[in-house]
Amino acid sequence: MYPTLQSMGITSIQDIEKFTLRYEGGHDVLKIYYRREKGSLLPKSKKFKFGRSTKTVLADGGQQTYRQVQEPSLIVLRAMEELEQIVGKQHESKATKADLIKELEHLEKVVNSKISEIKEKIDSMQ
DSSP states (O other): OOHHHHHTTOOOGGGEEEEEEEEETTEEEEEEEEOOOTTOOSOSEEEEEEEOEEEEEEEETTTTEEEEEEEOOHHHHHHHHHHHHHHTTGGGSOOOHHHHHHHHHHHHHHHHHHHHHHHHHHHHHO
């Protein structure tokens, strides 16, 4: 039913809650979020990175100038179509202030955790 998602290793299609797509460091990053019961050991999300293809196109018909254009991978486009069938267009709704604050707080936790981990490694070296 969803061949692209299945080829990406996604098996819990009925548990998909939402997804996001962003451009980061030259890659498209697709993150899929799942509905999970409290205490579940299964991951709440999976992240996939896709490279972009670059092609040269004629920029100005009369000047014979060319420019390079990046396009998203066909796999990410097909995955998005399948995900939209599953969850609808809810990923396109505008982010609210509360959503952005929640995302920022989560990012702070992740960064602080990583900093602590690196500090512990440094301390163990002395």
